[in-house]
Amino acid sequence: MAYRSSVDIHTEWDIVAARQLGRNEAKKVGFGTVDQARITTAISELARNIYLYAGAGKIEIERLNEGGLFGIAIIASDEGPGIPDVRKVMEDGYSTSGGLGAGMPGVKRLMDDFRVDTERGKGTKITAIKWLR
Amino acid sequence: MPQQTENEYKEILRQYLEDQSEQNLYMGEAFSRKLIERDISPEEVISIHKSALKDVLPGLPSKVWHSFDFLIEMMIRYGLALKEHQSLVKRQEEMQLEMEVAAKVQETLLKTKIPAVEGMDVGYVTVPSRIMSGDYIYFVGNDKDEAGVAVADVMGKGIPAALCMSMVKFGMDSVRHSAEGPSGVLSVINRIVEKSVNDSMFVTMMYGLYDAKNSTFSYASAGHEPALHYRASENRFVELDAKGLLLGVSQDARYEEGAIVLERGDFVAIMTDGVTEARTPEGFVEKETILEIISSVKDRPAQEMAEHVFAELDRMQGFRLQDDFSLVILKKE
Ligand SMILES: Nc1ncnc2c1ncn2[C@@H]1O[C@H](COP(=O)(O)OP(=O)(O)OP(=O)(O)O)[C@@H](O)[C@H]1O
Ligand SMILES: [Mg+2]
Numbered sequence: 001m002a003y004r005s006s007v008d009i010h011t012e013w014d015i016v017a018a019r020q021l022g023r024n025e026a027k028k029v030g031f032g033t034v035d036q037a038r039i040t041t042a043i044s045e046l047a048r049n050i051y052l053y054a055g056a057g058k059i060e061i062e063r064l065n066e067g068g069l070f071g072i073a074i075i076a077s078d079e080g081p082g083i084p085d086v087r088k089v090m091e092d093g094y095s096t097s098g099g100l101g102a103g104m105p106g107v108k109r110l111m112d113d114f115r116v117d118t119e120r121g122k123g124t125k126i127t128a129i130k131w132l133r
Numbered sequence: 134m135p136q137q138t139e140n141e142y143k144e145i146l147r148q149y150l151e152d153q154s155e156q157n158l159y160m161g162e163a164f165s166r167k168l169i170e171r172d173i174s175p176e177e178v179i180s181i182h183k184s185a186l187k188d189v190l191p192g193l194p195s196k197v198w199h200s201f202d203f204l205i206e207m208m209i210r211y212g213l214a215l216k217e218h219q220s221l222v223k224r225q226e227e228m229q230l231e232m233e234v235a236a237k238v239q240e241t242l243l244k245t246k247i248p249a250v251e252g253m254d255v256g257y258v259t260v261p262s263r264i265m266s267g268d269y270i271y272f273v274g275n276d277k278d279e280a281g282v283a284v285a286d287v288m289g290k291g292i293p294a295a296l297c298m299s300m301v302k303f304g305m306d307s308v309r310h311s312a313e314g315p316s317g318v319l320s321v322i323n324r325i326v327e328k329s330v331n332d333s334m335f336v337t338m339m340y341g342l343y344d345a346k347n348s349t350f351s352y353a354s355a356g357h358e359p360a361l362h363y364r365a366s367e368n369r370f371v372e373l374d375a376k377g378l379l380l381g382v383s384q385d386a387r388y389e390e391g392a393i394v395l396e397r398g399d400f401v402a403i404m405t406d407g408v409t410e411a412r413t414p415e416g417f418v419e420k421e422t423i424l425e426i427i428s429s430v431k432d433r434p435a436q437e438m439a440e441h442v443f444a445e446l447d448r449m450q451g452f453r454l455q456d457d458f459s460l461v462i463l464k465k466e
Pocket of ligand 1: 045050053054078080081082083084089094096102104
C-alpha cells in the first residue's frame with residue numbers, strides 16, 4: 001500500500017515546495033526531527049540538480065509500508081540530458097562543491113537505499129528511500 | 134540512537150548547569166570523544182541535547198525548542214562533510230598501501246646485477262626521494278670482458294615517472310648492447326620512448342660500455358648530466374659529455390659517442406641531477422664540494438665510495454632528499 005504525491009520543479013522556489021511536501025510526509029510516517037532534516041536535505045539536492053541540469057522535472061514522495069516496515073521514498077525524475085558518467089558522479093569529492101559532502105554521494109549517505117536510472121538524452125530518475133527504525 | 138548515550142549526556146549536562154565548573158567541561162570534552170567513537174553525527178548531538186534539556190529544564194518557551202530544530206537543520210551538512218572526510222581519509226590510506234605495493238613491484242622490476250668484469254670494480258647507490266623512483270640504473274655484461282651501464286633520469290617524480298621507467302627497462306632488455314654500442318643503444322631506446330610515452334615526459338640517459346680487452350670506456354649521452362672521469366696520474370677530474378637530445382623528443386635524434394682509456398686507479402662516476410643539484414637550506418651544494426667528497430674516498434672500493442657520497446649528501450640535506458639520487462662508480466683496479 002503506497003501513497004504518492006508530487007511537486008513539479010520549474011523554478012528555484014519549487015524546491016521549497018518539494019521540501020515542504022517531503023517534510024509533511026516524513027512527519028506522517030513518524031520520522032523524528034533529525035531524519036526529517038536529512039530527508040529534506042536530500043530532496044533539496046535532487047530538486048536543485050533537476051533545476052540546474054535538466055531545467056524541469058518533478059519530485060514525488062511516496063509513503064512506504066512493506067509488511068509493517070515503514071519508510072519514505074523520494075523519486076526525482078526529469079527528461080533532461082541524463083548523467084553521462086554516474087560512476088564518477090557517485091565518487092566522493094567529485095561534485096562541483098567538492099569537499100563539502102554535498103551532491104549525489106551526500107544524498108546516498110542521507111538515505112538508506114539509492115538508485116539511479118539515467119539515459120543520455122532521455123532523462124534521469126533517482127529513487128532514494130529511508131526506512132523508519 | 135541508544136538510550137544510554139542520551140542518559141550519559143543528560144547527567145553531564147545536568148551537573149554542568151548546576152555548578153559550571155571546569156571539571157564538568159572536562160568531562161564534557163571526554164564525552165565528545167566517545168560520541169565521535171560511536172559515530173554520532175553533529176545533528177544527532179543537537180538532538181540529544183534538545184531531549185536532555187527537555188528533562189533538565191522543562192517549561193522553556195516553545196521558541197527555544199524550535200531553535201534547536203533550526204540548529205539541527207544547520208548541522209546536517211556538517212555531518213555530511215564529516216562523513217565525506219572520513220571516506221576520503223580511508224581512500225587515501227588505501228592508496229598509500231597500493232603505492233607501497235607498487236614500489237615493491239618497481240623495486241623488483243628495476244633490479245639489476247653488477248657484472249663481473251676483469252679489473253673493473255663497480256659500485257652504485259640509487260635512492261628515491263619519494264616512495265617511487267624516476268631514476269634507473271641498468272647493468273649488462275658478459276661476465277668476462279665487457280660491461281655496460283645505463284643511468285637514466287625521468288623528469289618528474291612518483292607514479293608517472295615510474296611507469297615511464299618500465300618502458301625504458303623494456304627497451305634495455307630488448308636491445309643488443311655490444312653490437313649497437315653506446316650511441317646505437319641510445320638511438321633504439323629513444324625510438325621506443327618517443328613512440329610510447331606522451332609528449333610531456335622526457336628522459337635523460339648516460340650509457341657507457343667498458344671493454345676490458347683494451348681498457349676503453351666508450352659513452353654516449355641523451356642530455357644527461359656529464360659523467361666524471363678521475364685521472365689518477367694527474368689527480369684531477371675531467372667531465373665526460375657527449376652531444377645528444379633527451380630521449381623521447383625526436384624519432385631521429387643522433388647521439389655522439391666518446392671514448393677514453395682507463396688507467397690504474399682511474400674511475401668514472403655517472404650520476405643523476407639528484408647528486409649534482411643537491412640542495413641544502415643554504416642553497417645548492419657546490420660542485421667543488423661534491424668533487425671533494427668523492428676525492429676523499431677515492432682509494433676505497435667502488436661500492437663504499439658510492440655509499441659514502443650518498444651518506445654525506447643525505448646528511449647535508451638534512452636526511453630529506455629533494456630529488457631521486459643515483460650514482461654509479463666504475464673503478465679500474
Ligand atoms: N538530473 C540531472 N540531469 C543531468 N545531469 C545531472 C543531474 N543531476 C546531476 N547531474 C550531473 O551530475 C553532476 C554531479 O551532481 P552532484 O549533485 O553530485 O554535484 P553538483 O551538482 O555538481 O554540485 P553540488 O550538488 O555539490 O552543488 C552534476 O555536475 C551534473 O553534471
Ligand atoms: Mg548537485
